[in-house]
Each structure stands twice: as structure tokens, then as C-alpha cells.
Amino acid sequence: AQKVTQAQTEISVVEKEDVTLDCVYETRDTTYYLFWYKQPPSGELVFLIRRNSFDEQNEISGRYSWNFQKSTSSFNFTITASQVVDSAVYFCALRVHGSSNTGKLIFGQGTTLQVKP
Amino acid sequence: DGGITQSPKYLFRKEGQNVTLSCEQNLNHDAMYWYRQDPGQGLRLIYYSQIVNDFQKGDIAEGYSVSREKKESFPLTVTSAQKNPTAFYLCASSISSGGLFNTEAFFGQGTRLTVV
Numbered sequence: 001a002q003k004v005t006q007a008q009t010e011i012s013v014v015e016k017e018d019v020t021l022d023c024v025y026e027t028r029d030t031t032y033y034l035f036w037y038k039q040p041p042s043g044e045l046v047f048l049i050r051r052n053s054f055d056e057q058n059e060i061s062g063r064y065s066w067n068f069q070k071s072t073s074s075f076n077f078t079i080t081a082s083q084v085v086d087s088a089v090y091f092c093a094l095r096v097h098g099s100s101n102t103g104k105l106i107f108g109q110g111t112t113l114q115v116k117p
Numbered sequence: 118d119g120g121i122t123q124s125p126k127y128l129f130r131k132e133g134q135n136v137t138l139s140c141e142q143n144l145n146h147d148a149m150y151w152y153r154q155d156p157g158q159g160l161r162l163i164y165y166s167q168i169v170n171d172f173q174k175g176d177i178a179e180g181y182s183v184s185r186e187k188k189e190s191f192p193l194t195v196t197s198a199q200k201n202p203t204a205f206y207l208c209a210s211s212i213s214s215g216g217l218f219n220t221e222a223f224f225g226q227g228t229r230l231t232v233v
Binding site for chain 2: 004006009035037042043044045046047050091103104105107108109110
């Protein structure tokens with residue numbers, strides 16, 4: 001069975017603080033993909049990053065960085081020097097690559113991030 | 118501009134009514150998906166379609182129906198059999214590479230359905 005757990009339901013920080021959003025996944029497949037999406041108040045999910053299971057390189061994009069560790073089945077997301085515009089719900093998602101490759105995304109429950117000025 | 122358009126943005130349904138949510142994409146994507154989002158929960162898959170004239174049930178298909186007559190369109194009907202339809206509905210699409218769906222999915226802006 002596949003599962004994604006985002007244990008942090010809500011996080012509140014003050015602007016310019018760094019914040020890390022945790023994501024732990026479960027799958028028995030050896031090939032899979034991990035994603036992070038941002039959902040601003042408007043409702044649309046905005047794609048942030050995709051990582052495949054064979055690529056454990058960490059990635060940095062501006063103030064965003066991602067730490068993928070297969071040993072702990074985690075794919076954590078860090079925002080450096082947070083800004084009010086970062087306030088949103090963030091979802092971690094998993095897609096497996098097995099024989100039933102349907103493109104289905106399995107989502108965590110989401111973490112609501114509030115950045116206060 | 119390429120993207121996914123969902124309409125309407127807000128929809129109100131009376132008890133016992135069927136309602137249809139529209140989803141159109143001009144990204145030339147093969148696969149389309151419907152997800153339901155409830156407060157405090159992640160997105161759950163209702164139906165998906167990998168190709169025209171074919172679709173499959175997701176995790177919570179009961180009380181819903183879909184059609185895929187055109188590549189661009191994947192409407193979702195919420196039937197009266199759906200006992201708790203109040204939720205936020207998101208449509209998504211993704212491209213296939215050699216029949217495999219390995220890329221990110223793109224999402225519409227959602228439809229908020231309320232039963233009155």
C-alpha cells in the first residue's frame with residue numbers, strides 16, 4: 001500500500017524565519033515519484049517540484065530547498081527567509097511507477113503554513 | 118494560454134439533484150483526473166481517464182459519474198446518490214511519455230460545491 005504522511009497540520013512563523021515542512025511516504029515500489037504542490041487561498045494547486053526515486057540529490061530553487069532521503073522515506077521541504085506570500089497549504093504527493101501506472105497521485109493531508117508579518 | 122479550466126467556480130445543489138462540473142484542458146494531455154478535497158484532508162481520487170472513451174474508478178467513485186468523449190473534456194456529475202457532496206473539487210491533467218505517467222499533474226482552479 002502507498003501512503004503519504006504530513007504530520008504537521010499547521011505551522012505559524014514570523015516573516016524571515018526558516019521553516020521545514022515534513023513529508024514521509026510509504027511504498028514497496030522501487031520506482032516512484034514525489035511531488036510538492038502549493039495551494040494558495042485561490043484554490044489551485046501549483047506544482048513546485050518532482051523528484052524520482054533514483055535521484056537523491058537535494059535541490060535548491062531560490063528560497064526553496066528539498067531534502068530527499070530514501071533511508072528514512074522522507075522528502076522534506078524548507079523555505080528559507082519565509083515571506084507572507086508563502087502562506088498557503090502545502091501538499092506532498094507520491095506516484096508509483098508499477099504495472100498499474102495510472103498517473104494517480106497519492107496526497108498527504110497537507111500542511112497549512114501561516115507566515116506573519 | 119494553455120491550462121485547465123473548471124466551471125463554475127461555485128455551485129449550489131439542492132437535495133436530490135444531479136449536478137455536472139465542467140473541466141476543459143488545452144494542454145493536449147492524455148490523462149485527466151478528478152479529486153475531491155475536504156477540510157483537513159488531502160485530495161482523494163474520484164475518477165481518472167488515461168485516454169478518450171475510457172475511464173476508471175478512483176478511491177471514492179460512489180455517487181459520481183464521468184465521461185470522456187473528447188480529449189479536452191472530462192465532466193464530472195455528482196449524482197443524488199452521493200450522500201455528502203459538499204466539498205472542493207479539483208480537476209487535473211498530465212501528459213504521458215510512452216504510455217507512462219511520470220510527469221507532474223496540472224490542476225484547475227477548482228469548483229466549490231455546496232448542498233443547500
